Amino acid sequence: MKSYAYDLDERDLKQERQKARELRHSQWWKRRCAKGRCHYCGSRMPAAELTMDHIVPVARGGKSTKGNVVPACKSCNNKKKQLLPMEWDAYLQMCQNVP
Structure with missing residues (x-):
């Protein structure tokens, strides 16, 4: 299987994952989720989901x-x-064109 990963070492990946964890606890992220809407499909749901x-x-x-x-x-x-x-856009187009 073809790898999509760039030349990222484990330390870089851990650093980005740590940044993501910090963002999840920020007020900015909590406000984004409070809207309760999926960015991709627009579905409404509780922020916790x-x-x-x-x-x-x-x-x-x-x-x-x-x-x-x-x-x-x-x-x-x-x-x-x-x-x-x-x-992702191409995937969605393909899904819409399948009968």
């Missing part, structure tokens, strides 16, 4: 910054996996 998704995944060079994380329902987050935004 939203997960943090990296728009550009860490494994593909993304960072744990306010501009790169969005609240997502578990379903969308699991489907998106490590896709880049343009790949």
Whole structure:
């Protein structure tokens, strides 16, 4: 299977994961989740059911910054996996075109 990961060492990955944990506890993130809406499908749900998704995944060079994380329902987050935004859009288009 083709690896999508860049040349990230374990230390860099741990650092980005730590930044994500810190963001999850910030007031900024709590306000984002309080809206109760998935960034991708727009579904409304309790804030506790939203997960943090990296728009550009860490494994593909993304960072744990306010501009790169969005609240997502578990379903969308699991489907998106490590896709880049343009790949996610193509996936959604493909799903809509399947009869």
